[in-house]
Amino acid sequence: MDISIVVPLLNEAESLPELCAWIERVVTENHLSYEIMLVDDGSTDESWEVIEKLSRSNSHIKGIRFQRNYGKSAALNEGFKAVKGDVIITMDADMQDSPDEIPELRRMITEEGYDMVSGWKKKRFDNALTKNIPSKIFNAAASWSSGIKLHDFNCGLKSYKRKVVKSIEVYGEMHRYIPVLAKWAGFRKIGEKVVEHRARKYGTTKFGWERFVNGFLDLATISFVSKFGKRPMHFFGLWGTLFFLVGFIMGLYLVISKLAVTDFTLTNKPAFYLAMTTSIIGMQLFLAGFIAELINRNAPERNVYLIDQKLGI
Template sequence: MDISVVIPLLNEEESLPELTEWIEKVMQEHQYSYEIIFVDDGSTDSSWQVICDLREKNDSIKGIKFQRNYGKSAALYEAFRAAQGNVVITMDADLQDSPDEIPELYRMIIEDKYDLVSGWKKKRYDNTLTKNIPSKIYNAATRRMSGIQLHDMNCGLKSYNRKVIKSIEVYGEMHRYIPVLAKWAGFKKVGEKVVEHRKRKYGVSKFGWDRFIKGFLDLLSITFVGKFSKRPMHFFGVWGMIFFLIGFITSLYLVVSKIIHPDFSLTNRPGFYIALTAVIIGVQLFMAGFVGELISRNAPGRNAYLVEEKRGIN
């Protein structure tokens, strides 16, 4: 199969028929073999019924329905597990991503041999105050911390080599950082394509200000996990050594001062408590490093989601 189109959604009943028709038209024009995987992330409208109706007309359409809202990362995780295409393309269901971008995104993976191609919505129609400005700050911080030079890290329109989506694990809120996850997994060739951003035709945005706070915290988490998940002692041990040396040197200074000046009081000095605290913190950090070396990062059940129903997926 050439292409798997993955579409997470929440309450998008109005846009689904139009989006599906548009994707089908593009696929037929270019004679691609394809599947469309809709993931209903706990919609409260009739989105799932619309998906079922669409599948009756086209068995290339498949669906996954969550019993409740788990979030976009969970939706992508389940869809990536089910995807069978050589190239996987993700897009949003709100018609702000254009299916006309699919052929070029596919070509860049197949012919240009990119592992991942991320869309860049250079011209946006979002509210400047609530989306554009925070998005620019977020992307600048992500570029600096990850070293991946993408203008729009969180763009929903992306294409992947099949190997990428089968090699990474998306969980929590980590869908924002799939290029970073791919980099840590060893996929180095990441490209970018300017894509069309269209005005929302139906419904309202499902994202608020809190996504930027969560996004920054997730960036710290993924940076730490990417660098130190296989060697936690390299992080905790270094800081443990620093604190322990501070405590040791301070203690040594106090002891020498006591020897030189017998009337010198150890316990009445701020340095005594600084040394004591630093040594304790240093030991604790060392212990955290040792424990981290013993604990596997892949906790069982972390990606266990309650899927209520599937259509066309084993």
């Protein structure tokens, strides 16, 4: 199968028939074998009934329905598990992503050799104050911290090699950081393509201001996990050592001063309490590192590594 198109959705009953018809026209014109995987993330409107109707009329359209709302990351993760295409395309269901971008996104994977290609909505139709400006700040921070030079991490329109989506797990709200997850899994050739951004035709956005707060928290999480997920003591031990040494040196200085000056009182000095505090923080960080190592060593997937190829086995 040439391509699989994964479409996560929540309450998009109005847009689904038009979107699927548009996708079908594009792939037919380009002579591509395909499947459309519609993942209903707990919709409360008629979305699932529409998906059932579309599937009956077109066997290429398939559906997954969540019992309740789990979020876009969960929808993508389940869609990635189910797809069978050589190239996987993701897009949103709100008609703001254009299916006309599909052939070029696929070509960049199959002919230019990219592991994944992320869309860049260079010209946007969103509100500048509530979406555009915060999005620019978020993307700049994500690019700087991850080392991946992309302008739009959160664009729903992306393409992937099959082995990329089969090698990553998208959870929480990590759909914003799929390029980072891909890089972490060893897929280094990540490209970008300017894509058309369309004004929303049906319904209203499902994301509020809190997504920006959650986005930066997720960025901190994935940055930490990618670097120290299998060696947490390297992080906690380093900072624990630094804090403990600062406290120890300050404490040693106070003890020497006490021995040298007979009327020197330790407990009257702010440095005494600072030395105690930093020493305690250092020991706590060490304990956190030991506990994290114990948890990591007893985790069922502690020794699961992504192997690209095997020879003679």
